Amino acid sequence: MGGSGSGDPGGRGVGQHASIFRLAQAFVRLKHLDQAEHSATTALNALERHYGDAANEPEALSVIGALHLALALIHARAGARTRARQEMKRAREVAARLGEDRNDFNSEFGPTNAEIQAVSIAVELGDAGEAIEVGTGLDTSTMSVERRARLKLDLGRAYAQRRQVGEAMGALLDAEQLSPDLIHTHVAARETIRDLLLFAGRTAPPELKVVG
Template sequence: MFELLAVTYQACSASLAKLGEPEAAWIAADRAISAAERAGNPLMMAAGAFRLGFVFLGARHFDQVEETARTAAEALWFLTDQGNVEAMSLWGGLTLQRAVAASRLNQADVAYEHLSRAREMAARVGEGRNDYNTEFGPANVALHEVAVAVEVGDAGHALRIGTAVDASTLSAERRARLAVDLARAHAQRRQVDEAVARLLEAENVTPEQIRNHRVVRQLVSDLVSMQDPASSELRELAERVGA
């Protein structure tokens, strides 16, 4: 019963986060962890912490991302050491969250260290799994490496990794996020047309997500300011996202 309740709360947290309701998503994730604890299921507890990490990332509480993900990952280490693949996937997903949080705190060395450890674990897990909705594997690590590189201003590295990765096995949401991060990398190099092409690619994959995304709106505004006059594609995109 409590395991089912934990899964339900996790799903609610994910949906609420996408709807822009961080406080409600936070409560749902916290209740998912409590339900998993009552069920005595360490994997479900870690999955709840993984979901909570996304809420904290969205709310820009990066220190809380680190604390939550680190604690949950440490609790999983015994199971990962035994070769439990589900635990390995969760550990990897939590470690990627730590990498993103570090990059947003401008701690590049720390972020890349987390990525290195996640990459080693991903090689053991392999592709084609989606344990607890982590989508953890080599391709997902590469996506996060692109995101980290963009955050720390290393556009060249982001573009090298991002253009080489095969993200076809990942969800539409993750593929769109990769395209947005590559657009951000092109914008850092003031390559406006290339950035617009990537944003249109992302919009084609998940139009609702792109048209209501705060980061995309700001990025498009920046691109408009870079290009004078703005291309028709860029002007139309700006209108669609409200930039």
């Protein structure tokens, strides 16, 4: 595979840096944001030093882009709005250079996944209008079920931020149909459902009570 030779200054190939991306994701889930940022930044710096523009290395571009997305989420979770926006901008630039949706190292990185993640970042930052505008215009038909369900979940969260109960419920039910486990186990999904039940009170739709 291109780009995975021993010339990497850190002594790692692209695939090993991709494993650091997954490690950073695990740290985020555990809310260890400092460790997540450190691991993602270290891998990203090593890749960018070694590959430069990586014009002919799509695998490297995929991992670089995925790491920028990881950092965008890390900064958004930490409330660092400017840094989150900067990383999201860089991820979009890498996706544009890549020019296609790929799945190198199971990253699903490409223009579509970058926009799916942009929706998630907007929700984390409380920019519900932006999340809805970006998310409702996306064609995710070629993406994995997990990515499609995650977009629906984030759209549900965005609608909930605007107290649009009907739209939020519809998005969450779509997500549940795609990936029941995501809705029934994801912390953000459970929190959103609880919020919607509080907003709606006695008028909460029966479908929402079932999901909740």
